[in-house]
Amino acid sequence: MNNQESNTKPKERKRKEKPPVEESLLAMGHRACTGCGEALGAKLVMDVAGPKTYVATATGCLEVFSTPFPESAWRMPWIHSLFENSAAVAAGIEAGLIAQGRDKDVNVIAQGGDGGTADIGIGCLSGMLERGHNVLYVCYDNEAYMNTGVQRSGLTPFDARTTTSPYGKKSWGNKTEKKNLPGIVAAHNIPYVATASVGYPFDLQRKVKKALSIKGPKFIQIHVPCPLGWVYPAHLTVEIAKLAILTGLIPIYEMEYGELTRSRKIGKNRKPVEEYLKLQGRFKHLFSGKPEAEEELEKIRQIAEKNIKKFGLA
Amino acid sequence: MAKPVGIYVKPGSSKENKTGSWRTERPIFKHDTCTDCRICVMVCPDGAVFGSNYIYDPDYDYCKGCGICAQECPVDDIEMVPEVR
Numbered sequence: 001m002n003n004q005e006s007n008t009k010p011k012e013r014k015r016k017e018k019p020p021v022e023e024s025l026l027a028m029g030h031r032a033c034t035g036c037g038e039a040l041g042a043k044l045v046m047d048v049a050g051p052k053t054y055v056a057t058a059t060g061c062l063e064v065f066s067t068p069f070p071e072s073a074w075r076m077p078w079i080h081s082l083f084e085n086s087a088a089v090a091a092g093i094e095a096g097l098i099a100q101g102r103d104k105d106v107n108v109i110a111q112g113g114d115g116g117t118a119d120i121g122i123g124c125l126s127g128m129l130e131r132g133h134n135v136l137y138v139c140y141d142n143e144a145y146m147n148t149g150v151q152r153s154g155l156t157p158f159d160a161r162t163t164t165s166p167y168g169k170k171s172w173g174n175k176t177e178k179k180n181l182p183g184i185v186a187a188h189n190i191p192y193v194a195t196a197s198v199g200y201p202f203d204l205q206r207k208v209k210k211a212l213s214i215k216g217p218k219f220i221q222i223h224v225p226c227p228l229g230w231v232y233p234a235h236l237t238v239e240i241a242k243l244a245i246l247t248g249l250i251p252i253y254e255m256e257y258g259e260l261t262r263s264r265k266i267g268k269n270r271k272p273v274e275e276y277l278k279l280q281g282r283f284k285h286l287f288s289g290k291p292e293a294e295e296e297l298e299k300i301r302q303i304a305e306k307n308i309k310k311f312g313l314a
Numbered sequence: 315m316a317k318p319v320g321i322y323v324k325p326g327s328s329k330e331n332k333t334g335s336w337r338t339e340r341p342i343f344k345h346d347t348c349t350d351c352r353i354c355v356m357v358c359p360d361g362a363v364f365g366s367n368y369i370y371d372p373d374y375d376y377c378k379g380c381g382i383c384a385q386e387c388p389v390d391d392i393e394m395v396p397e398v399r
Contacts, residue, residue: 018366021352021363021370027326027361028333028362032360034336035382036359037359040358043360069323071327071330072324075325235384
């Protein structure tokens with residue numbers, strides 16, 4: 001923006017008037033925690049998908065907070081499956097719509113959390129991808145089983161403290177690295193795989209729009225911060241999501257038929273990993289000042305370095 | 315004929331539950347420096363910010379007071395004040 005432009009009052013600038021804000025397709029009044037990243041992610045996805053969408057949701061936070069009996073926050077056909085089979089249920093919905101000849105101009109979305117996708121539901125997800133159903137699978141990755149009280153999952157990052165990977169004398173938190181779920185999915189050779197983040201909502205919505213325009217199985221993994229499980233003040237949700245990307249710990253990219261086609265470059269905006277870790281209570285033990293803590297931090301820096309190299313983020 | 319299985323509820327009926335009572339801090343939209351960018355609308359986890367043409371306000375019946383809008387507003391036009399009832 002040049003100086004002249006910033007001096008004029010914004011209200012005097014001539015611009016095309018936008019239509020008034022419409023109500024979201026994930027209705028207000030759901031019981032998500034204050035500052036919930038998953039609610040934000042689901043809202044952004046549904047607003048792009050539109051009302052002509054069939055949604056199957058796995059058990060998890062998303063299902064619990066959006067549908068407390070006798071209410072539902074979804075303003076579209078929605079079904080709760082079991083923990084492991086939201087992909088299979090969505091595949092069935094798609095097959096049913098084709099059999100009835102009602103598959104024109106409708107979307108079918110299956111969704112689940114990181115546990116329901118990467119650990120429990122990976123079998124059904126793999127089956128759905130293999131059979132080539134025209135379904136978009138959305139994984140909301142909050143990096144642990146938040147609904148049952150923060151147990152570690154396959155997507156919990158290295159050294160994060162959860163109730164089943166606590167910090168103690170002989171432990172620095174979660175021992176394993178984050179599972180490369182988009183890589184596993186892309187290995188099925190499906191038309192579109194993407195990772196996104198609520199830190200970049202416009203990018204997220206563009207990816208959902210693109211995915212829905214493609215015929216065949218699609219997969220999007222959305223990184224959604226959780227104030228309760230990650231232990232940070234609620235107003236930082238979007239800030240933390242952005243920092244995860246700018247530090248290189250969460251790469252966001254797109255893959256088509258198993259090939260990397262596009263990634264979000266960090267370049268000069270790259271931040272040290274400490275900026276991201278320091279804000280969260282689950283990494284607090286890494287800043288105790290002990291010499292071992294410095295070693296653990298170095299390992300996390302290596303993970304960021306590896307991601308930047310692998311996905312060409314620099 | 316097969317009986318229907320499961321439970322049916324009306325779509326969007328969660329609006330009966332007014333989550334505004336959860337709030338400990340209240341966002342005040344000042345309407346001074348607003349640039350109509352709609353980032354506040356985009357980042358609200360509850361979809362509770364409404365309005366048009368430089369005038370945006372949260373729906374206080376549902377706003378949970380998380381403060382993401384105030385944190386993300388690029389021109390600092392939103393202020394969080396303690397909720398007083």
